[in-house]
Amino acid sequence: MLVVMSQGCSPDCGERVISALAAAGRRAERIALADRAAVRADGPFDVALAEVVGRLPGVALVLPASRPMRHVLRREGRGATTVRLGRHTIGDGGFTIVAGPCAVEDEAGLERVARAVAEAGADVLRGGAFKPRASPYDFQGLGRPALPLLARVGAAVGLPVVTEALDAASLDEVSRHAHMVQIGARNMDNSALLKHAGRAGIPVLLKRGMAATLEDLLLAAEYVLEEGNPHVVLCERGIRTFSDHSRYTLDLGIVPVLKRVSHLPVIVDPSHASGAREVVPALARAALAAGADGVMVEVHPDPLHALSDGRQSLTPEEFRVLASDLRALEPLLARHREPVT
Ligand code: PEP
Ligand code: MN
Numbered sequence: 001m002l003v004v005m006s007q008g009c010s011p012d013c014g015e016r017v018i019s020a021l022a023a024a025g026r027r028a029e030r031i032a033l034a035d036r037a038a039v040r041a042d043g044p045f046d047v048a049l050a051e052v053v054g055r056l057p058g059v060a061l062v063l064p065a066s067r068p069m070r071h072v073l074r075r076e077g078r079g080a081t082t083v084r085l086g087r088h089t090i091g092d093g094g095f096t097i098v099a100g101p102c103a104v105e106d107e108a109g110l111e112r113v114a115r116a117v118a119e120a121g122a123d124v125l126r127g128g129a130f131k132p133r134a135s136p137y138d139f140q141g142l143g144r145p146a147l148p149l150l151a152r153v154g155a156a157v158g159l160p161v162v163t164e165a166l167d168a169a170s171l172d173e174v175s176r177h178a179h180m181v182q183i184g185a186r187n188m189d190n191s192a193l194l195k196h197a198g199r200a201g202i203p204v205l206l207k208r209g210m211a212a213t214l215e216d217l218l219l220a221a222e223y224v225l226e227e228g229n230p231h232v233v234l235c236e237r238g239i240r241t242f243s244d245h246s247r248y249t250l251d252l253g254i255v256p257v258l259k260r261v262s263h264l265p266v267i268v269d270p271s272h273a274s275g276a277r278e279v280v281p282a283l284a285r286a287a288l289a290a291g292a293d294g295v296m297v298e299v300h301p302d303p304l305h306a307l308s309d310g311r312q313s314l315t316p317e318e319f320r321v322l323a324s325d326l327r328a329l330e331p332l333l334a335r336h337r338e339p340v341t
Contacts, residue, residue, distance in 0.1 A: 016056050061260070081231075129144070
């Protein structure tokens with residue numbers, strides 16, 4: 001259990017938390033987050049105990065994180081992490097827009113969509129080469145040949161490139177061609193791949209698994225950082241719930257919590273969360289308002305004929321409107337996104 005204290009609360013408040021945990025038989029230790037104190041207690045999350053502790057004076061938040069985390073939590077005197085991709089920086093207080101097709105299908109289509117998103121104001125080009133699909137009979141991506149295409153088209157339109165790796169071999173290939181590797185929701189708890197990404201040193205876009213808790217996500221990032229790679233961006237992409245109106249449920253509530261407890265940048269993927277084009281712009285605007293450092297949106301020149309995820313892909317024109325709305329809203333909401341130091 002991680003008990004996050006309010007900013008500026010007195011040391012007595014922390015002592016009271018430690019005593020309450022000790023009375024419940026929990027060993028607890030004080031840790032310093034960037035802008036406030038916190039107390040970490042060993043043992044499983046206990047709702048009743050969290051309720052008791054949550055009511056003590058000076059307690060801001062009780063989180064179900066119990067395992068030690070050496071790298072991902074905010075630390076006093078250490079600013080927020082920024083992740084540099086070519087000339088673009090994620091997490092510096094600006095709002096990053098990542099856009100592009102679900103999968104690279106052919107060079108001409110990729111070029112069309114890349115030019116359109118670059119002109120509309122995207123910062124990073126996405127496009128899958130290795131696709132993790134639900135069915136082995138679905139389009140699996142072009143694989144290796146897509147990587148030089150992405151690199152060439154990204155350079156031509158002046159955007160850095162992010163693309164997914166599914167295993168260590170594809171991660172090595174991606175490292176040679178892209179600015180950032182994506183570890184997808186289905187691989188978030190693949191510790192071998194996380195360690196490999198940590199050793200490779202390439203910036204990592206780590207997507208939250210569809211059934212991953214906040215602690216699961218932070219511990220996955222911890223694997224990469226523990227190997228010496230601090231360049232990690234977290235991505236909320238929707239989780240499984242009982243909701244039946246949408247592909248997944250976008251958990252925007254995790255954004256301000258992640259921003260408070262971790263120094264890593266956080267972006268949101270409204271495309272895979274909703275699975276529906278008409279819902280994507282509203283969720284993207286909401287992500288900006290929730291304090292995310294950016295969004296990742298799928299765009300396809302001809303969504304009806306896309307080989308994957310056409311139903312959720314914006315047309316270039318729809319993306320142009322969204323990007324312009326986001327850029328207009330950005331200054332209004334900037335103070336909620338400033339890195340906490
Ligand atoms: C993707 O971004 O291409 C993707 C497959 O996303 P996720 O891992 O979130 O399903
Ligand atoms: Mn997709």
